[in-house]
Amino acid sequence: MMLLSRFWYAILGVALAAAIAFVYVGIHQHNRIRETDTRLIIDHDRDIVDWYLRIDSRRRLDALAIVSIDDQVRNGIVKANAQEKVAHEVREAMKKRLGDLAQKFSGLIKDEGKGGAVPIALFAVDARGRVVSHVNFDRAGQVKDDTFELGGFPVVADALHGWLRDDTWVFDRDSIYRVVARPVVAAEGAPPAGAVVAVRRVDDGFAKTLVDRTEVPVAFYVAAPDGDAVKVAARAVPDKSDVSFDGFTIEGKSPADDKSYQETGSSPLRQAGPMTVAYSRLIGMSWESGAGYVVARKVTSIADPSALLAGADESDKKAVPMGLLIGIALAAILIGIGATVVEHGMPLTKLSREANKFAKGQQDALPLAKLSGPFRKIGQEVNEGVERVIAKGGGASRKAADLEQILGPVPAAPQMSAFSFGLAPEPGPAPGRQSGPSVDDMLANLPPAAGAAPEPAKPAGPPPKPAGPPPKPAAKPAAPVVPPAPAAPVISSLVEDSSEAEDDATMVQKIPEELMAAAKSGEVRAIETADELVQWRQTFDEFVNMRQKCGEPTTGLSFEKFQGQLRKNKEQLVKQYNCKRVKFTVYEKDGKAALKATPIKD
Amino acid sequence: MRPRRTLRSPLVVALSLLAPLALSLGAARAGDLKARVTGFESLRPAALASATAADKKLFTLREFDPLVPPKYTNISAKPDKDVTLAIYGAGDKSGFGLGAVIRLAGGRAVPSTVVIPPGVAVFFRNDDPFVHHVKGPELSRDLRPGESHKLEPKGKLSEFTDDLVPSVKAWVVVEDGVIANRWPNPDGSVRITDMADAEYTIKAFFEGKAKTSVTFKVPAKGSVDLKEPIAVAPPAASGK
Numbered sequence: 087m088m089l090l091s092r093f094w095y096a097i098l099g100v101a102l103a104a105a106i107a108f109v110y111v112g113i114h115q116h117n118r119i120r121e122t123d124t125r126l127i128i129d130h131d132r133d134i135v136d137w138y139l140r141i142d143s144r145r146r147l148d149a150l151a152i153v154s155i156d157d158q159v160r161n162g163i164v165k166a167n168a169q170e171k172v173a174h175e176v177r178e179a180m181k182k183r184l185g186d187l188a189q190k191f192s193g194l195i196k197d198e199g200k201g202g203a204v205p206i207a208l209f210a211v212d213a214r215g216r217v218v219s220h221v222n223f224d225r226a227g228q229v230k231d232d233t234f235e236l237g238g239f240p241v242v243a244d245a246l247h248g249w250l251r252d253d254t255w256v257f258d259r260d261s262i263y264r265v266v267a268r269p270v271v272a273a274e275g276a277p278p279a280g281a282v283v284a285v286r287r288v289d290d291g292f293a294k295t296l297v298d299r300t301e302v303p304v305a306f307y308v309a310a311p312d313g314d315a316v317k318v319a320a321r322a323v324p325d326k327s328d329v330s331f332d333g334f335t336i337e338g339k340s341p342a343d344d345k346s347y348q349e350t351g352s353s354p355l356r357q358a359g360p361m362t363v364a365y366s367r368l369i370g371m372s373w374e375s376g377a378g379y380v381v382a383r384k385v386t387s388i389a390d391p392s393a394l395l396a397g398a399d400e401s402d403k404k405a406v407p408m409g410l411l412i413g414i415a416l417a418a419i420l421i422g423i424g425a426t427v428v429e430h431g432m433p434l435t436k437l438s439r440e441a442n443k444f445a446k447g448q449q450d451a452l453p454l455a456k457l458s459g460p461f462r463k464i465g466q467e468v469n470e471g472v473e474r475v476i477a478k479g480g481g482a483s484r485k486a487a488d489l490e491q492i493l494g495p496v497p498a499a500p501q502m503s504a505f506s507f508g509l510a511p512e513p514g515p516a517p518g519r520q521s522g523p524s525v526d527d528m529l530a531n532l533p534p535a536a537g538a539a540p541e542p543a544k545p546a547g548p549p550p551k552p553a554g555p556p557p558k559p560a561a562k563p564a565a566p567v568v569p570p571a572p573a574a575p576v577i578s579s580l581v582e583d584s585s586e587a588e589d590d591a592t593m594v595q596k597i598p599e600e601l602m603a604a605a606k607s608g609e610v611r612a613i614e615t616a617d618e619l620v621q622w623r624q625t626f627d628e629f630v631n632m633r634q635k636c637g638e639p640t641t642g643l644s645f646e647k648f649q650g651q652l653r654k655n656k657e658q659l660v661k662q663y664n665c666k667r668v669k670f671t672v673y674e675k676d677g678k679a680a681l682k683a684t685p686i687k688d
Numbered sequence: 689m690r691p692r693r694t695l696r697s698p699l700v701v702a703l704s705l706l707a708p709l710a711l712s713l714g715a716a717r718a719g720d721l722k723a724r725v726t727g728f729e730s731l732r733p734a735a736l737a738s739a740t741a742a743d744k745k746l747f748t749l750r751e752f753d754p755l756v757p758p759k760y761t762n763i764s765a766k767p768d769k770d771v772t773l774a775i776y777g778a779g780d781k782s783g784f785g786l787g788a789v790i791r792l793a794g795g796r797a798v799p800s801t802v803v804i805p806p807g808v809a810v811f812f813r814n815d816d817p818f819v820h821h822v823k824g825p826e827l828s829r830d831l832r833p834g835e836s837h838k839l840e841p842k843g844k845l846s847e848f849t850d851d852l853v854p855s856v857k858a859w860v861v862v863e864d865g866v867i868a869n870r871w872p873n874p875d876g877s878v879r880i881t882d883m884a885d886a887e888y889t890i891k892a893f894f895e896g897k898a899k900t901s902v903t904f905k906v907p908a909k910g911s912v913d914l915k916e917p918i919a920v921a922p923p924a925a926s927g928k
Contacts, residue, residue, distance in 0.1 A: 238796020
């Protein structure tokens, strides 16, 4: 009953739940893969920064060649070597030249700094390690020219011995400098006359240049070995990155406390707020001074399904197969509508059509066989209502014998069960037959006791009266009041000959002629009450057995109610047909137990 | 906590430096000493460890300039900074004036070693444009640019390092009988003037350790020219 539409609703419900489940699984899968990828990306970021710094050193060393081979610089260094105290004139002349070279140097490596200030500091160092001259050094104000030396730094000492080298310095626990140095050769086959040094402070501009070329969010920090805090020296992130170093702090000395970081220079991945980060030590003197860099990525996870659309851009939305989805939706709608039409619309239309016929008098009741599902129940209840109205108005009831009148309350049973007993109306007439009258109809249509020829049953009418004097009592008791087995079909056939015979009602057989004659002759014998009860008891047992045989429920059936109803029916039939007795027999009809009533006039 | 004793006045520092010059090695000034320190090319300062660094943690790039002959690429000690000549003989510790001075300049200690008699102070002075954090026996403090710190070493040998600038390393040796410290010229030559006529011993120190010693006598008139060099180490074979 309505299985199709209900099943469709179940499919839709399950499909919706499955779709939501898929969304959650997809989100979790996305987040998991994203996290794994982020870890790989961070590892790659670390390598990228490391290689960038190496390449950057090479580029700066190459650019520094324009300084080391500059005649003016070389001559100034040679002069300084010969002086116990470097002459002021030498310093000033070289300073101007170094300024020009710093500008050119900056352009060569495309490191032009912010605000037009040249970020490259250049130093000319003599063979003793003294700074002959320098430009753009942000700490120049803290040192006197006469005591300014750089020869003790390994990178400068190496350059003074003919080596090209890079290094990273850390000053004041918060400033990082990238340094390259190369020797100045004044004569072939001679030791270096001095060295030139290029220093670039690692500031936000340096970090920005790095980020522009690598797309790696990076921050440089100093975790001085004797310090109590980590200071961020520079930071930068790509323009469209979701990473931000604003307010970024490194708690305590967390990088330095890590064993892996101390030994290999690289920390494991860590979580810093919403970001996943990795720390690396900067190669150079900074290795011991505590400088390093941190790369960071933010794992873009999807918190819940509602965040799916929020994070989608136009390309994501364009990736949705709208045609397929619309097709699926339309198919689902059509299937749902079809199921509703088949299971609701069409039966309702049929009910409406039959009700219309019923209203026009084209039929006496709603044909239940043509109705299905809940509409059959509705039709049945309408029919019963009509019967009750007719009965109240005094009209002849078309209703078959009420089972409950006979048997008392009947257990609830599904529609189409064998509770009809053959007494309840069938869903529809058998092929070639019309709906027959009820028991009452048949009782009313029984021929008069005088044994008149059978007549078609009438809906209502006064019971026929005996045509003559009461029959004489028989000399001896009459034959058994219950006709022999073959008699039943005979009586049934009499009833069935009637155009309004009803199979489903309790059958009232025609009274045999001989019985009617005997009745007229007065050969009537009273039936002992005890015998009648015995017979009814036997009928009850047969009825119960028949119901059990037919698989019908028997709970609630009691002999008291049973015999009470039989008595009522008997009295009614006796009054109607002026008979002495009524014989009730049990038989099976269409797999259900049924009762047949036979008036006996002897 | 030991109170810090800081000398900020350049005048005081200058006096401490000039004191050994103003005070002669001996009461009677007579001759000069000429000598030569050799073998310093073979000495490799620990502060320049990058020259032998194998783990490559100190640089990403280090290669020699093809224009420089290999024999000059040897990373070696600077005689005027790394080799200290401690002079023993006639005289007293007054030759040290207010004390010995170790400058922190150019990312290193100059000189890297001082040898003083007991009771003589050592001054650490920061000539660099950045902060040093000197650390050693009874000392651990920041020295800002221009600041000095006075210290009287208690042990025979004290080593000082810098937490912020690892290339800074200094040694203070305390020995009886030391009357003065002198340093060779960058080329290793030594010339000490106005020495009183007496017998002296010179010990050459490198990184707190005496490498060699030589004893000589300065005559009443004339100079002493040591024929044998003061060899602090065998000559270097090749550059590294």
